[in-house]
Amino acid sequence: MKRWVKWVVFGVGFLMFLLLSEHATALSDRAIVIGLGVDRTEGQFEVSVQVLVASNGEKNANGSAVVTQTGETISGALSEIAQKTGLMVALSHCNLVILGQGVMDGYAFTTLDYLRRNAYLSENALLLGADRAKDVLQTQAAFGQTASFYAQRALIAYGNFAGIARKTVKEFLISYYTHGGGNWLTLMRPLPVDSYNDPSEQSGGQKSLYDLTHTAIFRKGQVLFTTTPAQTLGLNLFNDPLERGALTVEGDQGEKIEVYILKGNSRKHFDPEKLQMGLEIRLTLLLKEVLRTPAEAGAEEGDGRGDGGETQTGGEGEADANAGTADNGRGDGNPMTRSALSKTEEQRLSALLEDCVRGVFERAREAGADLFDCYGGYYRAQGKEWEQHAPADFLSKTTLQISTEFRYE
């Protein structure tokens, strides 16, 4: 190519970049949003953003500010915030969205759909529900700089934990478009800390921890009810994969045994002929703690001294190697030598897990939510035939068969 052509093309291109490019907004002119809350009050959207503030020493030690504006639309409210602050609201670093009760009650999908499509919000942002999003954002976290960072840290570390059912924007939308439309959202509830005392903290005010164990259950963007922590565990057991968690089961001698879930997964089977859903739960467990009451411990010491605990074997009297191993530890002052549950303890644990799963399943069924997407499961098993002949009351007729399998580390 001739040199003059290159220069002309370069010159034209450079001029066009100069004249036509958008003016870049300096970082200092941007409101870097780290948490977004959306509420609905008096027929309007109330949008709250937690913005990072450049720290200047002792002032603004928490490094953030919450700004709230209302508008007919979310975009309008965000524009109001931009005008009021004089900064461009940037959601590209926002990894937490909190929906208030008013939004969860019918506006969840439209809100998220707008944010995902038009507001440059990452669809991997974490999603939470709250009674009032603004209030949650305004609380001062006892640990971590802000409520937003606290929630992100907790959900990343303990999301899909036994008692927390984490959702991202993307996962919420995927569940929204399942056949049953069943969905859920972790609720974030501040728990005031009364005796918090941090001498390094200059600013006063009530500090909070947060409860994330309750979950709002939806059907197609409409919130139906809130689960108990046990039902949240049931929800997590249904979902794959379950990442870690702690369970307490009663031992054969009445002791409390804490098992830690290292890994969990579940398999689902749907039989459209019998209207039956099968759920196989597989957990890899680690025995963390065996807690006996002082009376039990005293009695066991008296009975078991000198014979290595042979009389302390499980109540079933079975030749269970694991149970024997566990009991061997009781008399020698080393309570943690057992590495597995006995058969009866496993049965107790299975019953506990089954109760949790059935609890949330039945509760959702009562509310009319196909939370486990039974319709989709039957459809995938039977295809078009299911669509044509699906009974209207398939959900109420569906039976749940649960089986469990435990492995130990």
Added chain:
Amino acid sequence: MRNNLAKRQVGMLVFFVPLIFKIAMLPSFLAKAMAQDAWLGMAILSLAEFTGVFFIVQSLKLGGMEKLKQCIGKGWFLLLTLPLLGVYLVKYVVYTAEAINYVSTFLFYNTQKANLVLLAGVVVGYLALSGVNTMGRLSEVLVWALPCILLVGLSFGEVRLHPEFILPTLAGGAGPLLGGVHRYMMWTFDLSPLLFCKLHDPHPRRPLVLVGGALGFAAVLLFYLAFIMSYGGAAPYVEHAFAAMAAFNVVNTEIGSIDWPTIVLWLGTMVVALALKGYGAAKVGEGLGVPYRAGVMAFTLTATLLCLFVWSDLARGIALGTSWVRYPVVAVDALVPLITFILLKVHARREQAPRTAPPQPLDPLDASGEGRGQDADADNAPGSAPTALDAGRWSCAPAPCPGGNAGEAEGTRKRRAARGAGAAQGKRRAQMGEGAPETGQAAAEANPDARWEATCAGVAEEEQA
């Protein structure tokens, strides 16, 4: 040189160019039309496209469009290639609408699309001016983004796939599947501009293009399967499938945004794919006597104006791509490589036929039957275009006949004359019985170098006469 492509580069273009617009917005379109069977629809479209690649590559091996022009004459050549001009224009408009939407909704805030169209025109135009070999080089550079994406994804990714989302297969019968294929058929057959390039194939046995095509086919299918397994019923609502999938479900607070390798790859390959249209259009224009650069500029300017004032947004661009226009576009894009291949094949067979006849003393290159000699008839045909020696060395296109075509390059003449002078001396020696006792013709058959010298000597004598 800008017309030459190494086989490796063709393989990479065959991998990238059909892939890039199939994994952007098309997944959501197909998911809307075919639900969980979108991957099957894409398999049909891709299979058709990679079948077309076979005809393109075979045509290139037979000399490509340049050879065809010599074979069938300018008039027929224009009749065959002129429709491609419209095809490239339509595809440029539709694909640009998609690309601009990606940039304005995914990469930047509140950007005016008109500005992006202009900027895209400059970048694409410059690349098209640089020639197809620059596109090949660019694809060789961009390919390194792939391992980068995989590395980042494997290191930090948290991909959750739901295999049950692709079930049941063909629950609604073949109707929705074929309906989707029918509606979005325009997003295929993107490689016809390669017909105009020259293939440098020093290792004919290495199936690099086949590997590129197979990898591209596999990549498209795997991407669609992963996309459906990841998004299920929400797949129709994911505007930018590649960008969404390449985020690997990683929460940004952990490691920050990791989508930049995908942005680099997609933008770079998008520019290559669009520039290839400009290249093809300019090569068609050359048939009309329009210089290559002028052709590129005219095409880019026209396409940019259309993008600015007629199909100025995504909805209009997609509407164009799914309108009746898609039928002629697909027909032309699919049939031109096929017709080109058939014509070149027929011509090649006709050329081979005289070889079984007694030796052709007037055209020693043809008598050689080796490599460049097989197409020598075409070069000697009246009205055939001149071909540079260098080009003959680079491609499977025929080497020039030293018989002196009217438009032969001056450099070629000089080289030929220099060789001819030496060869004439050698031939005289041979005729005088010095050296080997064979005749010039026999010597030519025994030794290719001697054959070449003898040929040139004969030609020089004819010229002197």
